[in-house]
Amino acid sequence: MSVPIPPICVVDDDAGIREAVEGLLRAEGFEVELFASAQRFAARARQAPLSCVVLDVELPGLSGLDLQRELASAGLDVPIIFLTGHGSIPMSVQAMKAGAIEFLTKPFDADDLLGAIQQAVSGTHSVELETKNGTTDVIGESRVIRQTLSRIQMVAPTDSTVLILGETGTGKEVLAKEIHRCSRRAEKPLIRVNCASIPKDLYESEFFGHVKGAFTGAFKDRVGRFEAADGGTLFLDEIGEIPLDLQSKLLRALQERQFERVGDDRTKRADVRIIAATNRDLGAEVAAGRFREDLYYRLNVFPLEIAPLRDRMEDIPLLARHFMELAAKEMNCPRARLTPAGLAMLQNYHWPGNIRELRNVIERAVIMAQGGAAEFDLPITITEPLPVKSSGEEPSGTERDFLTEPEMLKRERDNLLVVLEKTGWKIKGADGAAELLGIKPTTLLSRIKKMGLRRSEPAARRVPA
Ligand SMILES: Nc1ncnc2c1ncn2[C@@H]1O[C@H](COP(=O)(O)OP(=O)(O)OP(=O)(O)O)[C@@H](O)[C@H]1O
Numbered sequence: 001m002s003v004p005i006p007p008i009c010v011v012d013d014d015a016g017i018r019e020a021v022e023g024l025l026r027a028e029g030f031e032v033e034l035f036a037s038a039q040r041f042a043a044r045a046r047q048a049p050l051s052c053v054v055l056d057v058e059l060p061g062l063s064g065l066d067l068q069r070e071l072a073s074a075g076l077d078v079p080i081i082f083l084t085g086h087g088s089i090p091m092s093v094q095a096m097k098a099g100a101i102e103f104l105t106k107p108f109d110a111d112d113l114l115g116a117i118q119q120a121v122s123g124t125h126s127v128e129l130e131t132k133n134g135t136t137d138v139i140g141e142s143r144v145i146r147q148t149l150s151r152i153q154m155v156a157p158t159d160s161t162v163l164i165l166g167e168t169g170t171g172k173e174v175l176a177k178e179i180h181r182c183s184r185r186a187e188k189p190l191i192r193v194n195c196a197s198i199p200k201d202l203y204e205s206e207f208f209g210h211v212k213g214a215f216t217g218a219f220k221d222r223v224g225r226f227e228a229a230d231g232g233t234l235f236l237d238e239i240g241e242i243p244l245d246l247q248s249k250l251l252r253a254l255q256e257r258q259f260e261r262v263g264d265d266r267t268k269r270a271d272v273r274i275i276a277a278t279n280r281d282l283g284a285e286v287a288a289g290r291f292r293e294d295l296y297y298r299l300n301v302f303p304l305e306i307a308p309l310r311d312r313m314e315d316i317p318l319l320a321r322h323f324m325e326l327a328a329k330e331m332n333c334p335r336a337r338l339t340p341a342g343l344a345m346l347q348n349y350h351w352p353g354n355i356r357e358l359r360n361v362i363e364r365a366v367i368m369a370q371g372g373a374a375e376f377d378l379p380i381t382i383t384e385p386l387p388v389k390s391s392g393e394e395p396s397g398t399e400r401d402f403l404t405e406p407e408m409l410k411r412e413r414d415n416l417l418v419v420l421e422k423t424g425w426k427i428k429g430a431d432g433a434a435e436l437l438g439i440k441p442t443t444l445l446s447r448i449k450k451m452g453l454r455r456s457e458p459a460a461r462r463v464p465a
Contacts, residue, residue, distance in 0.1 A: 005121055005317075005340050006049040007031040011041045011064070012056040012083070017106065021054055021083070024110055025117070028373065029340035038062035045076055052079035052101065052120035054113070058086060065091070068098050079120035083108055111371075118337045138171070138178050139322050142312040148175065148304065155302050156182035161254070163239075163299045164277040166306035168443045169356030172277040173237060175306060179275055180233040188232030193225045196238040196442065203246045205262045207253070214263025226259055230270040239299065240280035240291065247292045254298050274299070279443070309351040309358065310408075316346050316358070323359045324374065327366040334371030342374050349378050352412050357438025413451050420448075425455055 008030050010021045015036075022032045030051075035041040038059045045053070057064040064082060071078050082095050085106045092103035102116035138149060155162055156179045164172045173192070180190040198206050205214070209224030225234060242250065253259045254274060258267050276299045285291035309315070320338055328335040342365075351357055365374040416437075423433040427441050434441040447453075 005030065005343070006051045007033050008051050008117065008120075009033045009035060009041055009044065009053040011035045011038060011053060011059065011067075013037065013059055014056070017056070017083070021113070024113065028114065028117075028337070029344075030117070031340075038064065038067040042067060042070060045071060045078055046074070050078065052081060052117065054081045054083050054117075057082055057084035057091065057095075065095060065098075068095065068100065072098065081113070081116045081120060083113070114337060115335075118335070121338070137181075138174055139318050140312065140315040141318055142314040144307045144312045145315060148306060149178075151304060152179055152182060155179065155304070157184060159273050161274045161276070161299055161301040162304055163282075163302070164275065164304045164306065165282075166277075166279060167308045167354055168279045168439050169354035170306045170308055171355050172279075172306060173235070175304065176233075176235045176237075176275045176277060180235075180273075183233065183273065185232045185273055189229055190233045190235060191225050191229035192235040192237055194237045196241040200243055203243065204249065207246075207250065208259040208261055208268075210262035211264045214261075218263065221261075224259070224261065226253060226270045226272060227268065229272045232272065234272045234274055236274065236276040238278060239276040240278040240282060240285055244290065244292070247295050251292065251295045251298060254295075309354045313347050317343060319355060319358060320346055320362060323362040324366055327363045331363070331367060333367060334369075336366045336369035336374040337372065339373045342376060345376050345378065350411055350415055352415055353438030360435075360438040409451075413453070416444075416447060416451070416453060420453070420455075 008025055010018050010025075010032060012018050012021070013036050018034045018036070022034060025032045033044065033050075035044065038055075039062055041053065041055075042062070044050075055064045055067065059067075062070070064080075064084070068080055071080075080095075080100045082092070082100055082103045083106060084091075084103070095103050101120050102112070104112055104116065138145065140146075152175065162176075162179055164175055166172050176192075177190065180186060193206065204210075205218075205222065205224065207224050207226055209222050209227055210218050212218055212220050249259075257271065258269055260267055282291055282296050282300070286293045286296050320343065324336055324338060327333075346358070346361075353360075361376055361378060362374070365376050368375065368377075416433075419433045419436050423431065423436060426432045427434055427444055429435065432441070434444040437444065
């Protein structure tokens with residue numbers, strides 16, 4: 001679902017200026033409304049949302065500065081960019097003190113105006129959500145995210161085990177941090193263990209620690225992750241990857257909060273809260289005999305499912321602006337502009353790598369934009385509209401605005417094939433398919449396997465960008 005940016009209003013008694021600003025903004029894809037007087041605009045401002053107003057100072061009747069005061073006293077928080085032919089320093093100071101975004105003089109510089117517009121447009125939504133416990137790092141305003149945050153508010157203060165389920169890159173780790181942050185353990189450590197990256201022989205030592213001489217290479221005592229998390233939270237990421245033979249040891253530690261370091265028979269205790277996460281269907285893993293049923297039930301106390309990004313496209317504007325700001329800051333490069341056309345492109349893509357992929361795509365776009373409009377280099381542009389017509393049997397007018405599971409899988413499969421073909425089936429590396437999709441090579445390989453993709457298979461139709 002595409003979330004439109006509200007219109008930008010231009011108030012100027014000079015028709016030439018109105019047209020020039022209108023042309024510039026429409027070329028960037030913004031919707032524009034024009035007004036020749038402050039009074040007409042004041043009436044409009046009360047009726048419907050707008051992104052910002054480009055406002056002349058010297059206007060017949062009510063001046064721009066008077067209008068600014070009038071809007072403020074009516075409680076209307078309209079971002080204002082002043083554009084004046086007779087600017088003076090005291091006047092601009094007065095306007096900026098009263099909260100204007102920018103004070104520009106005519107003839108105006110297009111980049112300055114677009115920069116100010118960008119600032120105004122990004123401020124239309126607040127980037128952080130307020131929750132009961134203050135500000136959260138979880139960005140999003142969709143119903144899905146709000147429900148997830150309210151479930152987190154419920155479970156965080158308890159010591160209950162939480163199992164976070166979701167596709168790769170959906171933000172499972174972000175949610176785990178949020179639960180810890182909102183818990184009574186917030187001042188204590190949050191220890192993350194990536195269960196997929198531990199060599200098989202080291203699992204036990206990694207979880208429970210070892211004593212000097214316990215095995216070749218154990219030169220000194222080592223504290224395991226359980227002990228390190230004492231008093232805090234232990235986040236078991238990618239729990240579905242734990243080998244079967246270690247699962248029983250883990251189960252005991254979870255049940256009794258007791259364990260022994262490798263090579264030591266003294267029993268230790270740790271007071272830890274467990275959060276686990278996986279992108280696997282653990283129920284299916286149990287059925288296939290790869291995951292212990294008792295461990296599954298021990299973990300699945302409070303399941304928290306996070307939807308893939310394609311099911312919460314309303315979050316894209318907020319996330320995109322957040323990542324654009326972040327990229328500019330982290331990479332010390334100029335801020336790029338997010339145009340409505342760019343936003344629409346982001347909202348029409350399938351995002352198999354979810355938020356991680358979005359973040360990578362935006363980072364590349366910010367580097368390439370060099371302070372201009374961001375252009376997104378997506379592996380495939382899905383130009384077909386999402387709504388899918390129903391078959392002929394159903395009466396006309398019953399159009400679906402969603403995809404069924406088989407249709408979604410087909411899209412994902414087609415997209416993977418396009419990316420694999422584009423990269424010559426190169427999986428790893430900066431120009432590999434995993435990087436393009438914004439997912440880990442191991443995740444890509446497991447998807448290729450799961451979907452039974454083969455190199456000889458005809459690729460999906462590539463839609464020209
Ligand atoms: N709601 C969100 N708000 C802000 N940033 C987010 C959000 N969700 C995810 N991210 C960012 O997206 C990236 C991927 O998130 P994260 O690592 O939490 O995903 P994950 O589901 O744990 O992935 P994996 O299954 O591959 O481990 C990170 O850079 C994270 O900061």
